[in-house]
Amino acid sequence: MxxxxxxxxxxxxxxxxxxxxxxxxxxxxxxxxxxxxxxxxxxxxxxxxxxxxxxxxxxxxxxxxxxxxxxxxxxxxxxxxxxxxxxxxxxxxxxxxxxxxxxxxxxxxxxxxRNDDELAFVMGHEAAHHIERHLDQQRNNAMAGAIILGGLAALTGASSGNVDAAADLGANVGARSYSKNHELEADALGTVITRYAGYNPVRGAEFFTQIPDPGDRFLGTHPPNKSRIETVRRVNAGL
Known part of the structure; x- marks a missing residue:
């Protein structure tokens, strides 16, 4: 609707x-x-x-x-x-x-x-996050990380403040642990959505050439732009 x-x-x-x-x-x-x-x-x-x-x-x-x-x-x-x-x-x-x-x-x-294809690809990418249930996975990973690091801090006899800090750190690490994979999954499914909607996902993925490249940082939230463009091209070639 x-x-x-x-x-x-x-x-x-x-x-x-x-x-x-x-x-x-x-x-x-x-x-x-x-x-x-x-x-x-x-x-x-x-x-x-x-x-x-x-x-x-x-x-x-x-x-x-x-x-x-x-x-x-x-x-x-x-x-x-x-x-x-x-x-x-x-x-x-x-x-x-x-x-x-x-x-x-x-x-x-x-x-x-810059064009309809880029807009369609971004829209397909964001819709794919929901279809892949990435918000639920991110929330569960955050909870698991908070429990693990918070629990370890408590076992060492840390103060309540340090336990809370450890739990916060664990939640942050947990939430980020699979975020790069989530982005690539959304790029892949977003490619299919874009293509089936009648737009060119490869041209749409040129959107990544406009934004800063996050590189391959440890615990970064997004994969390198090159990897994302390659994913789009690979999935599109198989459609």
């Missing part, structure tokens, strides 16, 4: 995001700076129209695949525009209080994606 709303959006659960940052540049005069920021963060009427068109094509495919591949999972996606003031493009998946999956895009993201 398609529903597109534009309103200030409160994140009600943990999210997995695709975020870009802008490279620093020389500061122009104040009037020019305000104009440049406005162009970078506010979509045009044509870009909003493009967004609605992509939603109308990608969302039904995502819902159909969700119902085919899962059971006892709410597949009634709601796409929202997060209109809170933000400078960096961002898209994320979360759920509302009733368990309904939310795909949220902020205004800079809608304004700065």
């Amino acid at each position: 398609r529903k597109l709303i534009c309103a200030s959006f409160l994140v009600l659960a943990g999210c997995v995001s695709t975020t870009t940052t802008q490279s620093p540049s020389p500061q122009p005069s104040q009037p020019q700076a305000q104009s440049a920021q406005s162009k970078a963060t506010t979509p045009t009427a044509a870009q909003v129209s493009r967004f609605k068109t992509v939603v109308s094509r990608v969302e039904p495919v995502a819902e159909r695949m969700c119902r085919q591949q899962t059971s006892n999972l709410n597949c009634d996606f709601k796409v929202v525009i997060d209109d809170r003031p933000q400078k960096s493009p961002n898209a994320f998946q979360t759920i509302d209080k009733s368990g309904r999956p939310i795909l949220a895009f902020n205004l800079p993201m809608i304004a700065q994606v």
Whole structure:
């Protein structure tokens, strides 16, 4: 069921995001700076129209695949525009209080994606996080990490403050432990969703060339951009 709303959006659960940052540049005069920021963060009427068109094509495919591949999972996606003031493009998946999956895009993201394929791929990627139940897995990993490190600290006779700190650290490590795999899984399924919606996922994955490369950092949350693009190409070649 398609529903597109534009309103200030409160994140009600943990999210997995695709975020870009802008490279620093020389500061122009104040009037020019305000104009440049406005162009970078506010979509045009044509870009909003493009967004609605992509939603109308990608969302039904995502819902159909969700119902085919899962059971006892709410597949009634709601796409929202997060209109809170933000400078960096961002898209994320979360759920509302009733368990309904939310795909949220902020205004800079809608304004700065370069074409329909990139927008469709980002949308398919975020929908895939829900279909793969990544939020549940992330939450369970965080709980397990908190129990393990918190328990070990308690066994050593640590103070209650140190036990709490150890539990927090364990939750953070646990939540990050499989995040790179989750991103690659979402890229793979997102490729299928994008392709079946009639868009080019390989062209869409060129979105990764616009964002900073996280490299292969220990406990990093996202895999290297090269690995993500290779995943898209491999999955697309097999369709």
